[in-house]
Amino acid sequence: MSQYVWGYLPEYEQERDDILDAVDSVFRSGKLVMGPSVRQFEEEFAAWHGVEHCAGVDNGTNAIVLGLRAIGVKPGDEVITVSNTAAPTVVAIDAVGATPVFVDVLEENYLMDVTQVEAAITEKTSCLLPVHLYGQCVDMAPLRAIAQKHGIPILEDCAQSHGARHHGEVAGSMGLAAAFSFYPTKVLGAYGDGGATITSDSTVDASLRRLRYYGMETVYHVVQTPGHNSRLDEVQAEILRRKLRRLDAYIGRRREIADRYAEELSDTELVLPAVAAGNDHVYYVHVVRHPRRDAVLEALKEHDVFLNISYPWPVHRQRGFQHLGYAEGSLPVTEKLAGEIFSLPMYPSLSDAEQEKFIDVLRGVLAAV
Ligand SMILES: Cc1ncc(COP(=O)(O)O)c(C=O)c1O
Incomplete structure (x- = not known):
């Protein structure tokens, strides 16, 4: 077994008191799901990115799935992205019933070759999904210009780019919405699975909140389908709050x-x-x-x-x-x-x-x- 495979254990040794305090505070709060820690983490994570809203979800894949649905991507639509990514980017597009359309990447930095995007657009394209791969951002100015020209929203895949900046703008603040993973190895990692979708669009955010909660707006009344149970849990949210301060x-x-x-x-x-x-x-x-x-x-x-x-x-x-x-x-x-x-x-x-x-x-x- 390699001595260089990342595991959370060395970090846990360094941060143990804080992590255990986070877990204990949630267990003692009497609220394990959709409580104050999720709410506070959502506020703090949105503020950290300078956006209006954040919806915590259960993992990064569902952050993309719900993000796509919330911005209006439907079965049969096409979503332009890259093949040079972690498979979940594409798994999420497929899960929505949309077709992934791939453009190639640049040899010098492995990121989406934005010059190929316009030629890939058809009347079915309903989203551009750049992946800020390995920790740095896609060239967003030309991508945003294409998105604006064709009236197509951008969903940023930020699973690998917490805190990355592009000409001063932080990853996740440059499209209509952005999806994050908090898988333990990530730059901001939970002690289990977690994810979030952020946006400054209150309609998109309202949709995200319904979709992650069975499609309900109030308890026991479904207003939107297909719904999911994709909630971020309190323990992970409280750990993420502590770790966000150290990001x-x-x-x-x-x-x-x-x-x-x-x-x-x-x-x-x-x-x-x-x-x-x-x-x-x-x-x-x-x-x-x-x-x-x-x-x-x-x-x-x-x-x-x-x-x-x-x-x-x-x-x-x-x-x-x-x-x-x-x-x-x-x-x-x-x-x-x-x-x-x-x-x-x-x-x-x-x-x-x-x-x-x-x-x-x-x-x-x-x-x-
Ligand atoms: C680029 C990218 N997108 C999406 C995901 C999915 O995140 P998760 O593993 O939390 O579902 C990952 C993580 O594996 C990823 O690296």
């Missing part, structure tokens, strides 16, 4: 780790992350490229280092999405990247000594492959 520190530590990789690995064959103009990267994952990636990963295993690939199979080439009809070669940059990328250890509780030891091992492997 800037988590991001700061991630940047320190990235800076160290840049200092110590820039003379190797690795292609290190390129930060796009105007972006403040939060390094949810630290993805690098190497032309002999598989040999590097195999050699690292000899040193008990098992690294992750985010993601080994582009979504359009996965078996469950073959019906979408994207042949091999249809998204060439996405497909090329999948064969070359891998992720270096990146989590705030990674110590300097651990990182240094890892860099030594990696440098040795890179010199030998």
Whole structure:
């Protein structure tokens, strides 16, 4: 088992008193679901992003599903996104009954190639879904111009980009709505599943609140279908409130780790992350490229280092999405990247000594492959 697979345990050791206090305060409150912690977290998370509303939900996938439904995406519609993403982005579009339409990504930063979006728009397109992948934002000015020209709303997938900024604007504040995941590894992670959808549009927010609560506006009376039970629970909300106060520190530590990789690995064959103009990267994952990636990963295993690939199979080439009809070669940059990328250890509780030891091992492997 690799010593660099992130688990919550080192963070828990550092934050244990606060986390246990959060859990205890909820258990003693007498309210386990839809209580004060969810309400306060929603207010604080919306304020942190400078938007009006936040609806806490049960995970990031449902934050996208409900976000799509709330902005009016219907079965049979088309949603333009990327295949170079975590599969849940596309799973969510599929769950709504809409068709994902993929554009390729830019080779230099792995993000949506916005210049391909306009040609992908049809009369069925009802949403543009940029993914702020790995911790940095898609080029939003041209995307917003296209959205405005065609009257199509933007839903931002911010599952990997809590606190990322783009020309000073924070991820999640640049579209009609934005979906977040609080899966434990995320830049803001819960101690279990969680998610949220934020917006400054009160109609969208009202719809989100109904949809996550069976479609009810008041108890026992459904006013909107199809409803869901997609509530964020009180314990996770209270933990997230505590951790939100430390979000800037988590991001700061991630940047320190990235800076160290840049200092110590820039003379190797690795292609290190390129930060796009105007972006403040939060390094949810630290993805690098190497032309002999598989040999590097195999050699690292000899040193008990098992690294992750985010993601080994582009979504359009996965078996469950073959019906979408994207042949091999249809998204060439996405497909090329999948064969070359891998992720270096990146989590705030990674110590300097651990990182240094890892860099030594990696440098040795890179010199030998
Ligand atoms: C880009 C992206 N979108 C959506 C999701 C879905 O989030 P969750 O795992 O909380 O459902 C994830 C997380 O896996 C993700 O990385």
